[in-house]
Amino acid sequence: MSKICPLFSGSTGNSTYIAAQTGSILVDAGATLRGLTAMLAKAGGTLEEIAAVLITHEHIDHIRGLKPLLRQTGAALIASQETLEVLIAGDRVPAGTAVIPVESAHPVEAGGLLITRFATSHDCAGSSGYRVTLPDGKAITVCTDLGVVTEEVRAALRGSDAVLLESNHDIEMLKKGPYPPPLKVRILSERGHLSNPACAAELRGLLESGVRRFILGHLSQKNNTPLLAESAAVAALVDTGAVRDRDYLLSVAAPKGNKVTVL
Numbered sequence: 001m002s003k004i005c006p007l008f009s010g011s012t013g014n015s016t017y018i019a020a021q022t023g024s025i026l027v028d029a030g031a032t033l034r035g036l037t038a039m040l041a042k043a044g045g046t047l048e049e050i051a052a053v054l055i056t057h058e059h060i061d062h063i064r065g066l067k068p069l070l071r072q073t074g075a076a077l078i079a080s081q082e083t084l085e086v087l088i089a090g091d092r093v094p095a096g097t098a099v100i101p102v103e104s105a106h107p108v109e110a111g112g113l114l115i116t117r118f119a120t121s122h123d124c125a126g127s128s129g130y131r132v133t134l135p136d137g138k139a140i141t142v143c144t145d146l147g148v149v150t151e152e153v154r155a156a157l158r159g160s161d162a163v164l165l166e167s168n169h170d171i172e173m174l175k176k177g178p179y180p181p182p183l184k185v186r187i188l189s190e191r192g193h194l195s196n197p198a199c200a201a202e203l204r205g206l207l208e209s210g211v212r213r214f215i216l217g218h219l220s221q222k223n224n225t226p227l228l229a230e231s232a233a234v235a236a237l238v239d240t241g242a243v244r245d246r247d248y249l250l251s252v253a254a255p256k257g258n259k260v261t262v263l
Helices: 033-042 066-073 081-089 151-157 171-176 181-188 196-208 226-238
Strands: 003-008 015-020 023-027 050-054 076-079 099-101 108-110 113-119 128-133 139-143 162-166 213-217 249-252
Touching: 003 033, 003 162, 003 213, 015 033, 015 139, 023 113, 023 128, 033 066, 050 066, 050 113, 076 081, 076 108, 081 099, 113 151, 128 151, 139 151, 151 196, 162 196, 171 181, 196 213, 196 226, 213 226, 226 249
Parallel strands: 023 050, 050 076, 076 099, 139 162, 162 213, 213 249
Antiparallel strands: 003 015, 015 023, 108 113, 113 128, 128 139
């Protein structure tokens, strides 16, 4: 049995637990060690089983608990070379940590899981998404913090058995919301975050490629609501003739305390 659970998801913190019989990993560590430990236990996991921590990029909501987590677990650290350089320079990596750079053409292994990195369009160097192939051949793909979906991203998402995809903001809420204009421009740019309509538009093609489990993640707590993100996704999939809970499963990740999706 394999599973995925967003332990934390959203503007305040992000970390996703992926587990198989051979081992487990975290994608990002954007919460305190105490919080990560508590949410991991709620998902049926333990710190001791974490073989590696995959970091998508260096923003604080993805690395807040990274250093104490690595120190506590002895897990390997996996990220793009650019991200690793920033993390090491910023004293986010304890001495003695096994540091494993991963690039798009060269997957790496941790805990019996095959990890393939793909580049994402975000406002930092070396930003990444990850496709994790399980021992039974199933694949889970995590993709947040991107302003636009490129062909490289689509290729990584297609045919996955479960996809966690960013549905960050409702465009009108963002435009009318409290953020200063420069931040709004950044979020709406091709190096910002994926809107509800942009996310929903991708789901149609993913369903056609064989994806049947969707998790909408990294929702803004000020510029989105779970209902708006979910409604946009369902409306896009209705247009394909697909029926929810028959042809596909869809959930929206809360900031913390999410249910486990079993594959």
